[in-house]
Amino acid sequence: MPRIPRVAILVESTRSYARDLLTGIRRYIAENGPWSTFLELRAEDSPPPKWLRNWDGDGILCRSFTRQTSRMVSASGLPAVELRSTHLRGVRPFVGMDNARIGTLVAEHFFERGYPHFAVYSVQNERYFIERVQKFVSTLSSRSMSCSTLHEPHSSAHADWESHLRTLTDWLHTLPKPVGIFAVNDTLGSRILEACLRADLSVPGEVGVVGVENDETLCAFASPPLSSVRLHGADAGFAAARLLDHLMRGQPVPPDTEILLPPGEVVCRRSSDALIHPDALVSAAARLIRDHAPFGMNVESLCQRLHTSRSTLERRMKAALQCTPKQEIQRVRFREVERLLLETNLTIDSIAEQTGFPEGHHLQTAFKLIHGITPGAFRAKTRPVAPPIPHTPAQSPFPQTP
Numbered sequence: 001m002p003r004i005p006r007v008a009i010l011v012e013s014t015r016s017y018a019r020d021l022l023t024g025i026r027r028y029i030a031e032n033g034p035w036s037t038f039l040e041l042r043a044e045d046s047p048p049p050k051w052l053r054n055w056d057g058d059g060i061l062c063r064s065f066t067r068q069t070s071r072m073v074s075a076s077g078l079p080a081v082e083l084r085s086t087h088l089r090g091v092r093p094f095v096g097m098d099n100a101r102i103g104t105l106v107a108e109h110f111f112e113r114g115y116p117h118f119a120v121y122s123v124q125n126e127r128y129f130i131e132r133v134q135k136f137v138s139t140l141s142s143r144s145m146s147c148s149t150l151h152e153p154h155s156s157a158h159a160d161w162e163s164h165l166r167t168l169t170d171w172l173h174t175l176p177k178p179v180g181i182f183a184v185n186d187t188l189g190s191r192i193l194e195a196c197l198r199a200d201l202s203v204p205g206e207v208g209v210v211g212v213e214n215d216e217t218l219c220a221f222a223s224p225p226l227s228s229v230r231l232h233g234a235d236a237g238f239a240a241a242r243l244l245d246h247l248m249r250g251q252p253v254p255p256d257t258e259i260l261l262p263p264g265e266v267v268c269r270r271s272s273d274a275l276i277h278p279d280a281l282v283s284a285a286a287r288l289i290r291d292h293a294p295f296g297m298n299v300e301s302l303c304q305r306l307h308t309s310r311s312t313l314e315r316r317m318k319a320a321l322q323c324t325p326k327q328e329i330q331r332v333r334f335r336e337v338e339r340l341l342l343e344t345n346l347t348i349d350s351i352a353e354q355t356g357f358p359e360g361h362h363l364q365t366a367f368k369l370i371h372g373i374t375p376g377a378f379r380a381k382t383r384p385v386a387p388p389i390p391h392t393p394a395q396s397p398f399p400q401t402p
Contacts, residue, residue: 008061118181124152183210
């Protein structure tokens with residue numbers, strides 16, 4: 001009897017993102033399988049399974065937390081797709097989140113809420129964290145804003161919890177207030193909120209905090225509940241399984257292939273749910289722009305609703321946000337355009353209608369003026385997918401058993 005493809009899934013089960021990856025992998029198998037899968041409960045620091053050395057398998061999906069695991073996967077000679085270590089690009093194809101876009105999303109979230117000061121809490125030895133931080137900082141720099149940082153070794157928080165909290169509270173006291181802090185994952189975000197509680201700092205009034213991963217348990221358990229960037233782990237898992245299937249069918253994929261999926265939105269909870277502009281007019285303007293700019297609001301209608309002159313609003317928004325009302329409306333409006341391009345299959349005309357453009361070609365022209373490419377090219381570039389794999393079991397090297 002022809003055998004079913006045998007696939008090892010070396011993915012830890014301790015993080016919500018990793019569990020979502022497994023959900024996506026399982027969905028791909030349900031739609032395109034069957035596969036015989038080798039899956040075991042794993043932690044981040046779990047050693048590679050000994051059976052992998054002499055395993056008679058056909059493919060591997062892995063999140064390589066250690067060099068030992070990566071070397072053993074490579075030594076197997078089997079088709080493999082990496083789901084964690086971005087520094088292994090070139091060793092095997094990679095599927096994951098667009099970490100640079102995560103940094104931009106968090107910066108824009110703080111902009112909308114009027115935080116005048118910014119900080120990052122990260123660790124030193126994770127390259128995907130570095131990518132998030134670099135884009136966060138560069139987005140701030142584009143508005144001539146600076147950022148304080150606290151980077152620490154990955155293991156320092158576990159050595160002495162009370163000593164670590166003192167380090168965090170001391171750092172928090174040095175920051176100008178109010179400050180928006182980008183914690184590069186939800187674990188670090190929860191630690192910052194605990195340190196704020198110890199330091200008697202109000203959240204989100206003095207300190208706003210946003211994490212990454214949107215782990216429902218961590219976010220809800222934090223005090224106050226933690227805002228976080230949603231990651232589409234199931235989509236990444238599905239894309240990785242699809243790419244591995246491509247490899248196992250003998251279709252060549254360069255080892256430097258990289259599929260980056262866009263993150264979701266910032267899920268706003270109490271840790272950042274505040275408008276903290278000291279200028280009440282700017283606060284009201286920011287709120288109206290956030291709620292109505294995606295639907296065609298312009299500067300004239302904004303001024304009418306605020307009962308103020310254009311010159312007054314421009315002067316006060318420039319002082320508070322370093323941008324004009326028109327620039328802020330444009331930023332929020334095109335953020336919604338980008339979201340619809342990335343998260344839906346709507347046509348350009350439909351997106352134009354939903355975001356207040358008269359016709360699709362008006363959106364095309366305005367989008368290209370800002371981004372330098374058309375909306376269609378942006379969608380293709382930012383939302384890449386694996387090459388199509390014809391579902392033809394009769395031609396597959398792994399035909400299904402009757």
